[in-house]
Amino acid sequence: MRLTKITTVAAVLTAGAAVAEIVAPGDVVFDEYGAIEKSLTGVAGDPANGEKIMVTKSKGNCIACHEVTALDYAPFHGEVGPILDGVGSRWNEAELRGIIAFAKMTYEGSMMPNFYQVEGFIRPGDGFTGKAGTEPLPPLLAAQEIEDVVAYLLTLEDE
Amino acid sequence: MKIKTLSAIAAMLVSTPFVAVADEADKDANLVVNGEVELVTRAPAPAHLEGAVDEVISGWLFRTSETQSLQMDDFDNPGMIFVDQAMDDWGTAVGSEGKSCADCHGAVEDSMEGVRAVYPKWNETAGEVRTVAQMINECRTDRMGADALGYTSAAMARMEALISMQSRGMPVNVAIDGPAQETWEWGKELYYTRTGQLQMSCANCHEDNYGNNIRADHLSQGQINGFPVYRLKNAKLTTPHGRFKGCVRDTRAETYGTGSDAFVALELYVASRGNGLSVEGVSVRN
Numbered sequence: 001m002r003l004t005k006i007t008t009v010a011a012v013l014t015a016g017a018a019v020a021e022i023v024a025p026g027d028v029v030f031d032e033y034g035a036i037e038k039s040l041t042g043v044a045g046d047p048a049n050g051e052k053i054m055v056t057k058s059k060g061n062c063i064a065c066h067e068v069t070a071l072d073y074a075p076f077h078g079e080v081g082p083i084l085d086g087v088g089s090r091w092n093e094a095e096l097r098g099i100i101a102f103a104k105m106t107y108e109g110s111m112m113p114n115f116y117q118v119e120g121f122i123r124p125g126d127g128f129t130g131k132a133g134t135e136p137l138p139p140l141l142a143a144q145e146i147e148d149v150v151a152y153l154l155t156l157e158d159e
Numbered sequence: 160m161k162i163k164t165l166s167a168i169a170a171m172l173v174s175t176p177f178v179a180v181a182d183e184a185d186k187d188a189n190l191v192v193n194g195e196v197e198l199v200t201r202a203p204a205p206a207h208l209e210g211a212v213d214e215v216i217s218g219w220l221f222r223t224s225e226t227q228s229l230q231m232d233d234f235d236n237p238g239m240i241f242v243d244q245a246m247d248d249w250g251t252a253v254g255s256e257g258k259s260c261a262d263c264h265g266a267v268e269d270s271m272e273g274v275r276a277v278y279p280k281w282n283e284t285a286g287e288v289r290t291v292a293q294m295i296n297e298c299r300t301d302r303m304g305a306d307a308l309g310y311t312s313a314a315m316a317r318m319e320a321l322i323s324m325q326s327r328g329m330p331v332n333v334a335i336d337g338p339a340q341e342t343w344e345w346g347k348e349l350y351y352t353r354t355g356q357l358q359m360s361c362a363n364c365h366e367d368n369y370g371n372n373i374r375a376d377h378l379s380q381g382q383i384n385g386f387p388v389y390r391l392k393n394a395k396l397t398t399p400h401g402r403f404k405g406c407v408r409d410t411r412a413e414t415y416g417t418g419s420d421a422f423v424a425l426e427l428y429v430a431s432r433g434n435g436l437s438v439e440g441v442s443v444r445n
Contacts, residue, residue, distance in 0.1 A: 065373060077372075078372045079371040111367070121355060121412075122352060122412070123412040124355065125356065125414075126413075127411060128411060130408035131413060
């Protein structure tokens with residue numbers, strides 16, 4: 001009886017701790033170039049899931065704008081942004097996290113969306129319905145999804 | 160300045176041939192309809208676009224040669240059926256006054272010649288800029304005692320198509336100064352406003368990235384000289400506001416209403432970006 005109680009308390013504490021680790025969009029700290037040093041979740045990114053997010057239209061949809069040779073199997077790469085081949089050699093983890101979460105902090109005026117921004121939009125919509133949405137909106141990618149994408153991008157190194 | 164440079168670098172980085180191109184466009188084609196009507200699909204940009212683009216280009220040039228060819232012969236153009244239907248509408252009396260369009264306007268070929276090319280246009284009586292669609296509805300409600308047509312309805316789109324055909328081959332020439340200027344300025348502001356969760360403006364796609372693919376779509380300049388367009392995608396005519404609505408929605412934004420003051424202003428501005436291109440009558444797009 002007593003033991004069970006303790007376990008329950010411990011479980012609650014752990015869950016609480018995991019939630020507390022997530023850095024909310026408004027609490028993200030940038031360096032002067034827009035990089036984000038601290039992990040958004042404290043949990044290591046999963047590159048396999050990151051790859052999936054990049055090619056999924058309803059998730060990152062990154063290939064809508066970027067070509068990536070390693071993702072050649074997925075249809076229709078766009079040409080709006082640079083090719084991401086070798087991007088893991090060009091940028092470190094903190095820089096990539098900054099670019100994915102808030103691209104406009106690294107590239108002023110960029111067309112690349114801020115995947116972790118939830119408010120401050122002009123005419124925010126409810127997804128793709130064309131109807132009004134209420135801020136804060138859910139971010140385009142969740143904190144852990146961003147970590148997963150960063151982990152995948154770090155595998156794209158120059159040969 | 161800084162943004163421009165980065166984009167230019169990005170543009171240089173992206174031109175590689177290895178990705179399957181979904182939509183192979185023939186950019187050097189000439190648009191001649193029925194072997195006789197020559198349409199201008201490239202023109203020097205109007206003065207107000209200085210610093211933005213040098214040349215204005217019809218959306219026709221960004222489509223595949225198969226799609227392009229459908230617009231080169233009225234027998235192949237699936238939009239022409241709707242023009243025939245609208246011709247019937249033109250002569251049919253509707254509403255409490257028992258009048259048809261023809262009763263007041265006579266032959267559409269004469270009375271509507273050149274109208275499409277200069278709209279949206281300042282209307283002195285109304286004291287505001289009006290679209291062709293608004294004029295059609297004004298005649299229906301105020302002069303015929305009939306109901307207004309839905310702003311982007313099939314019946315409206317085909318009447319716009321019939322009227323547009325009477326300007327086919329004429330250069331788009333909307334006025335942006337005088338009393339229309341204020342509306343035009345607002346439309347310009349809307350064109351460059353980055354809406355929605357994706358924070359994108361019309362210019363992000365249609366000024367900075369025309370010629371590039373965004374996923375499977377080959378981006379054009381987003382011109383409306385071809386409107387109404389027959390879209391193969393849904394086998395219907397699409398009006399300018401119908402298209403604007405879809406594009407704004409795709410930025411994950413709350414769209415503006417079709418027929419709203421905002422979209423009228425945007426239509427005037429977008430039309431003015433095509434000054435010099437030919438009115439295409441009814442165009443065909445994917």
